[in-house]
Amino acid sequence: MYIHHHKQLFSNFPIQQTVKASIVIPVKNEETYIEDLLNSLKGQVDLSGNKIDYVYFEILILANNCTDETVNLIKEFKKKNDEINLYLEEVTLDAEEANIGYVRKTLMDLAYARLCTNGGGIILTTDGDTIVSKEWICQNMAEIEKGADAVGGRILLKENEWEGLDKGSAFFHKKDEEYQLLIAELEAKILENFDHGKCCHHQHFNGSFAVTTECYKKSGGIPLVTHLEDCAMSD
DSSP states (O other): OOOOGGTTOOOTTTOOOOEEEEEEESSOOOOTTTHHHHHHHHBBTTSSSSSSOOGGGEEEEEEESSSSHHHHHHHHHHHHHTSEEEEEOOOOOTTTSSSSSHHHHHHHHHHHHHHHHHTEEEEEEHHHHHHHTHHHHHHHHHHHEEEEEEEEOOOOOHHHHHHSSOOOHHHHHHHHHHHHHHHHHHHHHHHHTTOOOOOOHHHHHHHHSSEEEEHHHHHSSSSOSSOHHHHHOOO
C-alpha cells in the first residue's frame, strides 16, 4: 500500500507526538482558492465553538507541477501562521504520475505511515479549491468516535459557482441532488434493519473525506487509478 518511490516526502518534517489527525491536500494551480482553504483550516473550532489546539492536527500539502502562485501563497501563509503544523512539498511529476489519483494516494499513504508512528489516528482529505466548514475536523472526529470507520461530507457549490451556472445546468444539478438524497434516504431505511445506522447523504468524495488508519489499512488504501480515486476507494 505504501508508495516507497516517494517515501522521502515530508521526511524533513517529523510528525509531532500530539498529532491525532493528518489532513492531506493535493494541489495544482490553485492560486484562486488556496488562501480561503488555509484560512478555513486555521479557524477550526470544536462543537462548543472553542478554537481547536493546532497541536492535535497537521496539514500535508503536495503541490505538483504548479505553474502559478500557489506555492508562494502557501509559503507566505506558513510564515504568518508558523504555529500551525503545515508542511509543504513541491514536486514535478512525469505524465504517468501527474494525476489526482496518484497524488492523493501518495499523500494518504504517507499520512497513514506518519500517524502509525503515533499509534494511529484519522486521515482527512479535502481539495485545494474547497472551503471546509469551521467544525469540519471535530464533526468528522465525532462521527468516528461514535463508531464510524470512514466519514463523507456534504459538498455544496459556492454562491459564485451557482451564479455561474446556466439555467439548464442549475436545474439538472438541483434535481440530481434531490434524486440522490432520496436514494440515500431509502438506503438508510433499509440499513436500519441491519443496525448499520443512518446515512445522512450520498456524497463520499475527497472534497470532504475522513478515514481511520485502521480502516485505511484494512481497505488496502486508495486503488492506483488516475482519477475518481474517491469513488474507487468508497466502492
